[in-house]
Amino acid sequence: MTTVPLDLKLLAKQYKDELFNNVLPFWEAHSRDDLYGGYFTCLDRQGNVFDTDKFVWLQGRQIWLFSSLYNNVEKRAEWLDMALHGADFLSKYGHDKEGNWYFSLNREGKPLIQPYNIFSDCFATMAYGQLYKATGNEEHALIAKNTFENILRKKDNPKGKFNKAIAETRPLKGFSLPMILCNLSLEIEHLLSKELVESTVDACITEVMEVFYDEASGLIRENVTPEGCFSNSFDGRLLNPGHAIESMWFIMDLAELKQNQALIEKAVAITLQTLKHGWDEQYGGIFYFMDIKGAPPQQLEWDQKLWWVHVETLISLLKGYLLTQNEECLIWFKKVHDYTWSHFPDPVYGEWFGYLNRQGEVLLPLKGGKWKGCFHVPRALLQCWKTLEKISEME
Amino acid sequence: MTTVPLDLKLLAKQYKDELFNNVLPFWEAHSRDDLYGGYFTCLDRQGNVFDTDKFVWLQGRQIWLFSSLYNNVEKRAEWLDMALHGADFLSKYGHDKEGNWYFSLNREGKPLIQPYNIFSDCFATMAYGQLYKATGNEEHALIAKNTFENILRKKDNPKGKFNKAIAETRPLKGFSLPMILCNLSLEIEHLLSKELVESTVDACITEVMEVFYDEASGLIRENVTPEGCFSNSFDGRLLNPGHAIESMWFIMDLAELKQNQALIEKAVAITLQTLKHGWDEQYGGIFYFMDIKGAPPQQLEWDQKLWWVHVETLISLLKGYLLTQNEECLIWFKKVHDYTWSHFPDPVYGEWFGYLNRQGEVLLPLKGGKWKGCFHVPRALLQCWKTLEKISEME
Numbered sequence: 001m002t003t004v005p006l007d008l009k010l011l012a013k014q015y016k017d018e019l020f021n022n023v024l025p026f027w028e029a030h031s032r033d034d035l036y037g038g039y040f041t042c043l044d045r046q047g048n049v050f051d052t053d054k055f056v057w058l059q060g061r062q063i064w065l066f067s068s069l070y071n072n073v074e075k076r077a078e079w080l081d082m083a084l085h086g087a088d089f090l091s092k093y094g095h096d097k098e099g100n101w102y103f104s105l106n107r108e109g110k111p112l113i114q115p116y117n118i119f120s121d122c123f124a125t126m127a128y129g130q131l132y133k134a135t136g137n138e139e140h141a142l143i144a145k146n147t148f149e150n151i152l153r154k155k156d157n158p159k160g161k162f163n164k165a166i167a168e169t170r171p172l173k174g175f176s177l178p179m180i181l182c183n184l185s186l187e188i189e190h191l192l193s194k195e196l197v198e199s200t201v202d203a204c205i206t207e208v209m210e211v212f213y214d215e216a217s218g219l220i221r222e223n224v225t226p227e228g229c230f231s232n233s234f235d236g237r238l239l240n241p242g243h244a245i246e247s248m249w250f251i252m253d254l255a256e257l258k259q260n261q262a263l264i265e266k267a268v269a270i271t272l273q274t275l276k277h278g279w280d281e282q283y284g285g286i287f288y289f290m291d292i293k294g295a296p297p298q299q300l301e302w303d304q305k306l307w308w309v310h311v312e313t314l315i316s317l318l319k320g321y322l323l324t325q326n327e328e329c330l331i332w333f334k335k336v337h338d339y340t341w342s343h344f345p346d347p348v349y350g351e352w353f354g355y356l357n358r359q360g361e362v363l364l365p366l367k368g369g370k371w372k373g374c375f376h377v378p379r380a381l382l383q384c385w386k387t388l389e390k391i392s393e394m395e
Numbered sequence: 396m397t398t399v400p401l402d403l404k405l406l407a408k409q410y411k412d413e414l415f416n417n418v419l420p421f422w423e424a425h426s427r428d429d430l431y432g433g434y435f436t437c438l439d440r441q442g443n444v445f446d447t448d449k450f451v452w453l454q455g456r457q458i459w460l461f462s463s464l465y466n467n468v469e470k471r472a473e474w475l476d477m478a479l480h481g482a483d484f485l486s487k488y489g490h491d492k493e494g495n496w497y498f499s500l501n502r503e504g505k506p507l508i509q510p511y512n513i514f515s516d517c518f519a520t521m522a523y524g525q526l527y528k529a530t531g532n533e534e535h536a537l538i539a540k541n542t543f544e545n546i547l548r549k550k551d552n553p554k555g556k557f558n559k560a561i562a563e564t565r566p567l568k569g570f571s572l573p574m575i576l577c578n579l580s581l582e583i584e585h586l587l588s589k590e591l592v593e594s595t596v597d598a599c600i601t602e603v604m605e606v607f608y609d610e611a612s613g614l615i616r617e618n619v620t621p622e623g624c625f626s627n628s629f630d631g632r633l634l635n636p637g638h639a640i641e642s643m644w645f646i647m648d649l650a651e652l653k654q655n656q657a658l659i660e661k662a663v664a665i666t667l668q669t670l671k672h673g674w675d676e677q678y679g680g681i682f683y684f685m686d687i688k689g690a691p692p693q694q695l696e697w698d699q700k701l702w703w704v705h706v707e708t709l710i711s712l713l714k715g716y717l718l719t720q721n722e723e724c725l726i727w728f729k730k731v732h733d734y735t736w737s738h739f740p741d742p743v744y745g746e747w748f749g750y751l752n753r754q755g756e757v758l759l760p761l762k763g764g765k766w767k768g769c770f771h772v773p774r775a776l777l778q779c780w781k782t783l784e785k786i787s788e789m790e
Contacts, residue, residue, distance in 0.1 A: 042690075044690070044691065050688075050690040050691065051627075051628065051629060051690065053628065053629070103559070106564055106565065110561075110563075110564040111561050111564060112560065112561055112564050112565055113559050113560060113561065114559045114560075114561060116559050161556065162557060162559055164498070164508050164509045164511050164557055165507065165508060165509075166505075166506050166507055166508065166509060168505075169501055169505040169506060169507050170501065170507055232446075233446065233448065234446060234448070234765070293445075295437075295439070295445040295446065296439070296445065296759040296760060296761040296764060297759075298764070298765055300695070300696035300699060300750060300758070300759070301695035301696055302759075303752075303758065304695060355695060357698075357752065357753065358752065359754075363695070363698065364691040364692075364695070364697075365691060366691040369691060369693070370629070370693055
């Protein structure tokens with residue numbers, strides 16, 4: 001039993017209540033576009049729509065979220081209906097003839113930004129894979145499968161003709177894709193052959209835990225050379241602590257399935273090391289971007305405190321504790337939990353703020369925009385609630 | 396004579412001293428790459444090189460700056476030598492076979508980022524046009540002329556094949572290019588036919604002062620529809636106060652040549668209106684980005700205080716006062732001058748900080764990076780010094 005003074009049952013209830021009584025009702029009330037289909041995500045503090053563009057990442061993520069609630073929490077018809085409402089729109093307008101997913105659409109569904117961004121494909125795969133579990137509709141399975149194959153085909157040059165970097169001069173590969181493929185292979189396991197799942201998962205684990213992981217610092221780098229070496233450049237020096245920590249719970253999920261305790265321990269160690277490195281000792285919270293050599297980062301928003309970074313950290317810490325009983329996970333959980341709950345939830349209009357400045361003040365009062373939608377907060381509340389219940393049963 | 400309590404002669408001396416005794420020596424001491432040619436611009440607080448990439452915008456701008464000092468201040472051999480040092484490198488490595496200028500190069504000069512950005516071409520044109528005035532070398536004239544023609548050819552689709560926006564859904568045109576062409580046409584007037592200068596200048600003045608200018612708000616929009624109308628989208632609602640104010644001194648320069656006092660008055664009115672709109676009443680300083688409808692902007696760095704925004708504003712206010720004797724220009728000049736001088740210069744290691752947070756604290760301690768080089772600060776010091784001298788002679 002832990003010596004960290006936390007009432008785990010009460011905490012489980014806190015996360016669950018926030019999900020069902022605050023966050024989900026906000027999106028249910030404000031995000032549905034009944035006229036043209038799909039979801040509005042640009043919602044101001046009160047929930048008013050301040051922009052009607054539809055970003056494919058966020059459309060896919062909201063389909064996934066409501067499908068996942070339906071599959072994993074309760075078979076509520078209104079959740080499935082919400083997921084299908086988004087999927088009808090996205091199937092019709094989201095991709096080009098080759099099955100590449102656009103980055104964004106206007107309210108009516110006309111494409112605004114070309115499919116330069118492979119994460120649109122990733123979130124579409126997640127969405128339709130999860131939706132298929134709810135509907136059994138083979139069309140949904142087919143979209144997920146075809147898109148996943150497309151991702152694997154494109155993965156060595158994800159931006160295609162929109163890639164502006166000249167690889168001959170400085171070849172680099174990015175962390176985001178292997179990271180998300182860890183999660184994606186589990187998400188659509190039911191649609192793939194056992195061999196493809198295993199080979200993809202094994203390759204991703206190696207990439208994340210050996211190639212992008214830097215043993216000397218104990219940190220994960222955002223970009224490395226094709227040989228997995230350090231590149232002394234802006235991209236090569238870049239750290240994204242939230243990214244690294246989020247990927248660690250993907251790895252823990254995979255390691256749990258594979259019953260690989262050593263891998264779990266390594267993922268927990270990286271989580272804790274990244275958190276110590278990324279924590280702002282002066283104002284609290286986790287930095288958005290850092291430079292591994294301490295040079296000034298290129299990203300002007302480097303010192304901001306973002307919602308997803310903090311809620312993903314809560315998941316990794318709780319899963320880490322559940323799987324290892326490492327007390328440090330709970331000590332850090334309490335610290336990040338206190339920061340998160342005292343800064344992000346909006347006590348007046350509900351839901352959570354997304355963007356705080358370094359000092360922890362609200363930088364943008366929006367509840368959703370181009371990047372924040374109905375995804376990280378509810379997914380984290382669900383994951384933390386369920387994990388806290390498991391921990392409290394174990395104690 | 397003004398009633399605003401300012402000692403204009405002393406101020407002129409302050410700007411001149413800062414240029415010659417602080418800013419120029421910093422760049423002369425730290426930016427020259429004697430091994431591979433060109434300039435380092437990624438300099439930390441002390442002037443140490445923290446990254447060796449060479450950004451074509453900043454290479455071109457530094458060539459321009461030293462050429463301009465040579466042409467307009469004093470024929471110092473070391474200034475011309477510094478300009479030629481950059482130009483030798485840039486002529487050799489800066490462009491592809493079609494004369495399109497890369498965005499960035501590595502230290503040795505190998506291209507890193509494709510020529511997707513037409514402002515690389517603009518700053519190359521400025522550089523070689525000004526350098527030609529110093530050298531009389533026809534090769535320099537030819538580079539400037541050919542690049543300028545290339546810009547005019549590409550101006551309707553500046554990003555070429557790297558453009559990710561689907562124009563059929565939401566056609567928009569941007570303010571940056573007509574804005575910079577105002578300045579560029581004057582810069583290389585000596586290389587162009589009188590007709591081309593006049594037609595370019597007239598077209599740009601109309602674009603800036605009528606098409607992008609929004610009469611209802613008195614503000615300049617960053618993007619409008621091809622018909623010059625408002626687009627209710629993130630891009631369409633975007634304001635960049637520094638951009639708008641900087642362009643007003645380009646317009647004043649053109650209007651002075653054309654002896655168009657009404658145009659000068661309009662440029663001064665827009666300067667003052669933009670400044671009132673963009674000024675942060677709470678912490679002082681001018682915001683980086685705003686939304687014309689007050690919606691949350693997409694740019695996470697929207698509330699930061701950037702060096703170039705403030706020093707360009709000082710130029711516009713002084714030129715505005717010189718040309719109109721509007722007292723409001725001097726009242727605002729005093730306010731922006733006080734903010735600028737108490738926040739941006741580094742009293743310990745010299746030169747100026749570039750990036751402050753909303754509160755006015757240093758966000759990044761660099762003296763130069765991907766976007767800040769040897770350009771805005773020394774150009775503004777030169778412009779303010781010269782303009783203050785003219786004003787004080789007039790009084």
